[in-house]
Amino acid sequence: MRFAALTVVFLSMLAAWAHAASPPSPADQQELRDFLKSTINASDSFEDRFAAEVWLVDMSGRLKPFIKDPKERLELLKSIHREATKAELKPDLVLALIQVESSFNSYAISRAGAQGLMQVMPFWKKEIGRPDDNLTDINTNLSYGCRILQFYLKKEDGNWMTALARYNGSYGKYWYPERVMDAWRKRWYIDESL
Template identity: 80%
Template sequence: MISTRLITCILIWVSLPFSLAVTAQTAVSVPKKIADSQTELRKFLKSTITKADSFEDRFDAEVWLVDMSGRLTPFIKDPRQRLELLRAVHREASKADLKPDLVLALIEIESRFDNYAISSAGAQGLMQVMPFWKKEIGRPDDNLTDINTNLSYGCRILQFYLQKEKGNWMHALARYNGSYGKYWYPERVMDAWRKRWFVNET
């Protein structure tokens, strides 16, 4: 049974202007051909760290947020925090032409939705982004524990690898994790996606 509190939160969120953004950036077209190198990834990140909202229809937003909020409850108890995160995930995933539900699966494996998570290698935040990227793209003051910033970096990095792998999610996820040629990581992400986050769009 969906609580009155959750419905109220969702109605507040979907009533906000969809043009709101945390920071203003300038969009630059993604290069058509992307070489497999840190130089090209740096250029790609620098040109695509942008802000925009992704929901075009209030009803679609409400349906998606209600559905995903229920699935996210085991990880985040507060309904407002869930909705804030879900809006950010949907926005950044959509801007990067990624499926929001797959991004949620990746976050579950990477950090279990802890935006302060830090790995033994120094990767930070929800999508476990390496901090050296901030300097590489000329944004040294970016805070990777900030939800919006971390999602923007992570989604664009994943988009880069997905383009490189011509839409092959298994290969792209392995590259994201730094384990290209091995499949234990992409299998974990895809398993989480099938069990918890999959959305049938037909």
């Protein structure tokens, strides 16, 4: 349950920055740059094989309307779970954010120039000293997006709504966080108490 709440918060933060037409304040920018550098690489995500199979089968069925190929779905889901878990985010909330951001199109580009599944702004590559990174690469995009969302969630003391608004660049407004939370409740939510 803790991973789920963290995932939603971090996804929100990434979306806010991903849609921002300009970089955050210099202090936030430096703080996030340092955070991204220190956390960009992490370990595997599933506790055991059974948990992996249950989650992957369940989510694959939910993802089918967006991605028809079963192998592509499973590879994407493993990547999402890994990157969300490394960032201490709930994978099902990251799925909701991706649905809202790009509708699972890894080549999506926004009017503001945000790229990939999680709609990450290209200036982040330069900010963290990785100018050659490809934001349309699924794993790269997920890594950036999840860590940016994680940063905003921590900055907002676990408040998913404000973290998601920051991620989207709509801080102070709630239309974007409401869209993500609505997608989460309708398609991706997992009741971990069962």
